[in-house]
Amino acid sequence: xxxxxxxxxIGKAESQRxxxxxxxxxxxxxxxxxxxxxxxxxxHRLHTVCEEARCPNMGxxxxxxTATFMILGDICTRSCGFCAVKTGRPEYGLDWDExxxxxxxxxxxxxxxxxxxxxxxxxxxxxxxxxxxxxIRLIRSEVSGVTVEVLIPDFKGSEAAxxxxxxxxxxxxxxxxxxxxxxxxTVRPQANYLQSLEVLxxxxxxxxxxxxxxxxxxxxKTEEVIEVMKDVRKTKCDILTLGQYxxxxxxxxxxxxxxxxxxxxxxxxxxxxxxxxxxxxxxxxRSSYHAENQV
Numbered sequence: 001x002x003x004x005x006x007x008x009x010i011g012k013a014e015s016q017r018x019x020x021x022x023x024x025x026x027x028x029x030x031x032x033x034x035x036x037x038x039x040x041x042x043x044h045r046l047h048t049v050c051e052e053a054r055c056p057n058m059g060x061x062x063x064x065x066t067a068t069f070m071i072l073g074d075i076c077t078r079s080c081g082f083c084a085v086k087t088g089r090p091e092y093g094l095d096w097d098e099x100x101x102x103x104x105x106x107x108x109x110x111x112x113x114x115x116x117x118x119x120x121x122x123x124x125x126x127x128x129x130x131x132x133x134x135x136i137r138l139i140r141s142e143v144s145g146v147t148v149e150v151l152i153p154d155f156k157g158s159e160a161a162x163x164x165x166x167x168x169x170x171x172x173x174x175x176x177x178x179x180x181x182x183x184x185x186t187v188r189p190q191a192n193y194l195q196s197l198e199v200l201x202x203x204x205x206x207x208x209x210x211x212x213x214x215x216x217x218x219x220x221k222t223e224e225v226i227e228v229m230k231d232v233r234k235t236k237c238d239i240l241t242l243g244q245y246x247x248x249x250x251x252x253x254x255x256x257x258x259x260x261x262x263x264x265x266x267x268x269x270x271x272x273x274x275x276x277x278x279x280x281x282x283x284x285x286r287s288s289y290h291a292e293n294q295v
Contacts, residue, residue: 071117076088103139118131126161152165166206197231211240229271241287264283
């Protein structure tokens with residue numbers, strides 16, 4: 001049977017991709033403990049970015065008491081070139097029972113550090129910020145000893161929406177820049193680099209611990225990464241994560257290169273010299289990796 005042109009194109013692209021190095025191999029999550037946690041997520045009709053983004057550290061984080069819950073549904077209004085989350089226009093409003101289900105899951109999973117993120121809900125003026133705030137408040141009021149980190153969208157630059165989240169006083173406010181300004185049109189076509197920096201700056205003005213992250217290997221140059229790190233420090237951002245971009249499917253942006261662990265070590269040292277309180281830097285690092293140690 002003759003190969004279709006699409007399959008031929010995929011095969012050619014596969015052959016041209018850089019081979020994944022040994023240092024990027026991660027253990028596939030499994031076992032009875034993992035299955036139990038997965039069942040809790042499914043039973044409570046919740047989504048985790050761990051699963052949606054196919055994170056290589058999912059099993060490790062869940063067993064260490066950290067999980068990243070994705071609220072506001074599973075359909076994103078944006079079409080970022082690196083992200084595996086479904087794109088579209090949600091045909092549903094805010095689910096006000098969602099914060100309750102997240103809290104119940106946090107209790108059952110014995111979570112010590114809860115990370116709350118979301119899809120973008122650009123069809124709403126508030127971007128879904130009230131659900132973030134309610135989730136933070138419920139966790140605080142019902143689960144003692146749990147720290148809360150939010151990984152938020154830019155809310156299209158709305159200071160009012162951001163303040164709804166900040167008023168709930170999360171322990172950490174995370175907003176990822178993802179890449180260098182030159183690549184925004186391809187990587188984050190509906191986002192704005194300066195607007196994202198402003199999210200971090202506004203959070204710091206409110207006295208919140210701020211955090212951001214970058215991917216390596218999506219077309220950037222090391223010098224550009226260093227310039228972004230300098231821009232981030234100007235906002236007084238506290239925490240930086242640096243990890244390797246991995247293409248989720250052939251429909252997403254290809255991997256340009258695999259950054260060597262030595263480069264990640266160099267960038268971590270440089271970041272600490274710049275004044276970041278904590279830099280998590282390595283090929284398998286993702287936004288929530290070792291997040292429980294960053295509070």
